[in-house]
Amino acid sequence: MKHLEFDGKYADLILKGKKRATVRLGRKPNLKPGDEVLIHSGGYAIAKAVIERVESKTVGELTDEDAFLDGFSSREELIKALKEHYRYVDDDSKAHVIVFRIVERFDRPVTSSDYAYEGNLPIEIAEMALKHLDLPEEDRKLIELFLQAGSLRKAAYRLGGLNKRYLIRDALRRAYEELKKRGLMGPKL
Numbered sequence: 001m002k003h004l005e006f007d008g009k010y011a012d013l014i015l016k017g018k019k020r021a022t023v024r025l026g027r028k029p030n031l032k033p034g035d036e037v038l039i040h041s042g043g044y045a046i047a048k049a050v051i052e053r054v055e056s057k058t059v060g061e062l063t064d065e066d067a068f069l070d071g072f073s074s075r076e077e078l079i080k081a082l083k084e085h086y087r088y089v090d091d092d093s094k095a096h097v098i099v100f101r102i103v104e105r106f107d108r109p110v111t112s113s114d115y116a117y118e119g120n121l122p123i124e125i126a127e128m129a130l131k132h133l134d135l136p137e138e139d140r141k142l143i144e145l146f147l148q149a150g151s152l153r154k155a156a157y158r159l160g161g162l163n164k165r166y167l168i169r170d171a172l173r174r175a176y177e178e179l180k181k182r183g184l185m186g187p188k189l
Contacts, residue, residue: 002037013071026086034051125176
């Protein structure tokens with residue numbers, strides 16, 4: 001499942017339906033209408049949503065309507081917020097308006113890392129995968145590094161920095177999906 005992450009200050013607006021879109025700058029997100037996403041805010045998965053629309057434009061083309069959907073009172077307020085989140089913003093910056101619809105609110109916030117593996121601990125997945133799966137070489141190396149390091153953070157640093165965590169998470173996700181297919185693991189949430 002894909003993910004949309006938000007600052008914790010937006011959680012209430014999202015859950016109350018006052019923030020039904022997000023404007024992201026830079027590269028076009030890998031989202032399309034109909035995609036299911038987990039909405040994360042403040043380190044927790046708070047809801048599940050469906051992408052309704054993804055529209056690309058420049059910052060100069062953003063409208064008050066875009067701002068209202070994103071929970072702001074005006075285009076100017078939206079642009080001010082974008083300048084707080086992004087280092088460089090001008091009228092020519094590429095912007096992507098992602099409109100979503102909440103389809104499930106979680107009764108209690110779920111830690112983002114727990115939800116990624118449906119409540120299974122990454123260490124359990126790693127141990128089961130090494131024991132029961134014939135993993136691709138790259139995934140095997142990443143999972144072994146994770147187990148040796150003892151945490152995603154420490155393993156990512158050994159790979160070159162925190163921005164490398166996604167490599168390990170992706171390997172664990174693929175392993176978990178294969179373990180589920182084989183009936184060796186299943187959701188705990």
